[in-house]
Amino acid sequence: MPESEMYRQPTRSEIIELAVAEGHDADIPGNAGSIHQVPSHTSTPRSKHQNHDPKKPSAEAMDKDIEKGSTAESILSEEAVVDSNEDDPNVVSWDGPDDPENPMNWSYTKKWGTVCLISAITFLTPLASSMFAPGVPEVMSTFDSTNDMLEQFMVSVYVLGFAFGPMIIAPLSEMYGRLPLYHSCNALFVIFSIAAAVASSMGQFVVFRFFMGCFGGAPMVLGGGTIADLINREQRGTAMVVWMMGPTIGPCVGPIIGGFLTVAKGWRWNFWFVAIVAGALMLMSIILMKETSAPVILERKANRLRAETNNPKLRSKLASDLSPADLFKFSIIRPAKMLTRSPICLAMSVYIAITYAYLYVLFTTFTAVFKTQYHWKGGIVGLSFLGIGIGSLIGQFGFTYFGNKTVKKHIARNDFRPEHRLYTMCVGGFCLPVGLFWYGWSTQEMTHWIVPILGTGFIGFGLLMTFMPATTYLVDVFTVHAASAMAASTVLRSLCAALIPLSSSKMYKAMGYGWGNSLLGFVSLALIPIPFLFIRYGEKIRARNSVKL
CATH class of the missing domain: 1.20.1250.20 (MFS general substrate transporter like domains)
Incomplete structure (x- = not known):
């Protein structure tokens, strides 16, 4: 890593990007520090409300409105974040x-x-x-x-x-x-x-x-x-x-x-x-x-140097001001608040959860479907999952290519909004019901086995083309607290993927494979307007709604 890159102070956007990759919010210290960049007076974690530094934005200020982006972005610009630890001889780096x-x-x-x-x-x-x-x-x-x-x-x-x-x-x-x-x-x-x-x-x-x-x-x-x-x-x-x-x-x-x-x-x-x-x-x-965690490595180094030098004032540059209780609170309470108080987080999480649940509806029924309708036996039954796997892989590469292309175009125009992430989601939204109708009725009519397999390929493609842009949209909207928004989405989708498939066999027995999958298709059709609505009104929704964490 170039020396200039390693030793310049990170920008707010870089801290947020790195925090999301590390799986925590940007106000929790990570490898680049945190957006607060406050000197710690001890290496021992403590409550974030103790020893408040006047230079540090208050929790109320930072959390005033995480969707508008107004407070965090006005308090900490995209310029390099000032680190008051830099000239302190007691800071271990x-x-x-x-x-x-x-x-x-x-x-x-x-x-x-x-x-x-x-x-x-x-x-x-x-x-x-x-x-x-x-x-x-x-x-x-x-x-x-x-x-x-x-x-x-x-x-x-x-x-x-x-x-x-x-x-x-x-x-x-x-x-x-x-x-x-x-x-x-x-x-x-x-x-x-x-x-x-x-x-x-x-x-x-x-x-x-x-x-x-x-x-x-x-x-x-x-x-x-x-x-x-x-x-x-x-x-x-x-x-x-x-x-x-x-x-x-x-x-x-x-x-x-x-x-x-x-x-x-x-x-x-x-x-x-x-x-x-x-x-x-x-x-x-x-x-x-x-x-590999820089805060942990530097904390161990600080502990070692304190023992060698008998200097209790030594502290890690990335020492956390958060107590274990705070970390657990943020891990559990923040996602719950986002899910219940933010219309953007709720709508996107519901969309992701329903589409993800469809994946496990298919996983739990493919074996029975292809055994009863196509009389597949033995290990050949496992090949029924091939279509959705290939479709998912194509969807991942499709999102990466077209999603990045769209974002780069708007960044070049200097008019990028988080809602631009949702264009590829609109495409995936249509592919999902098409795949469900295709798979359901071709299975019902016992057409050649390749036909329903191709239908599941459309489902896999649609799943990735809705799941990936919705996730990146949450990151762009919630910035500082993006990890909490993603945690909220993960919990909801996991619960739905575990519970919704429980009724799939009864649904197919009562409605048949054609109408059973059509029911799933109609639900996914009802979800199609969500990305379109956010593309048009998302900015206004973010301006009117606030979540205090």
Whole structure:
């Protein structure tokens, strides 16, 4: 990293961008500090309301109106943020631009090796969410169950864990660093994968699947921050694309592997496979991974220097003014407030949640649909997930290309608004119902199997083209508190993805595949106006509504 880049004070926009990548709000200190940039008088975390500095904008001022962007942007401009710690001899920072302790100065091999490792872990845990879906009938037979609701829930309960685990993991990582959370969550993920493999009852199996989801969500919470710790802005986009492959195509590739593995070895081997691979990755991470969080590294350095010099006044440049209670409060209360008090956050989160739930409606029913309508058997059933996987992959690349092209055009014109992110969402909004109608009626009429597979490809494309722009829109609108807005969206979508599929089998039995999927299509049609409305009225809505956090 160039010396000038490392030692100039970061701008407000850079702090926000880095904070979002690290998975926290920009008023919580990260690798670039926080938007407050207030000198700490101790390295021990404390309540944000203690020792208030007159130069620091008050919490009330900073949180007055997070959607208008008026307060934060007027208090802290896009110019470099002034750091009053700079000339303080008691402030501990990096030892020059080439400090080997700074993760940005690690060797190319070490940095990209870490990125590849966390990308592999992040690929495995979403893959495990749906890998055993083709083996669901065998699981039901093993536990002598005929409960349709349980049949769907055993797949989607994993995603329920995604709603609860990250709410605890995120604040803990701010306090103790990323590495302890990686190791502990990886170990617990392996343990509960083994427990699911040897479960002796349906109740045990569902509980173990839930805890797999809780701890399996750790790399998705921590991975973006690890990449931001290691990779400079110019190369970070490439690393993030590699890392995002896991959550995008992992759930679609899993059933393809699981279909053949179930036939060859039985459904329990899906979990043994996950446990073996996760165990190998855990051992590699223990041996190869190091702590990458700059605040944690500098805090350890400050502790070491205090002991060596007997100077209790030494403090880390990135020391947090937040107590553990504050971190947990912000992690839980802020997202809840956003979801209930912001019309933008609520509308976008509902849209994301419903479309994401459709993904798990399909995951929990594909096996039954293609077995009954097309008489597919054995491992071939897993190939029914191929269409939605390819569609999702095309959607991700489509959003990246066209989304970036649109944003660059408006930035060049100097008229960029967050609502410009939503143009690609309008396209995805139409593709989703088209795919649902296509898939539903082609399955109902038992046309050639390629026809419904192509329909699911449209669904996968539509899902990514709605999910990705809606998420980036939330980041642009909420800026300083973008991570909390994304957390609110994540919790709602995980709850919907876990609970809505429970009624899918009954819906198909009552309405058939044609009208059942048409019902989902009509709901998605009703959602189409949302991005159009925000493109036209979003700026006015942001001007009229405020959320005090």
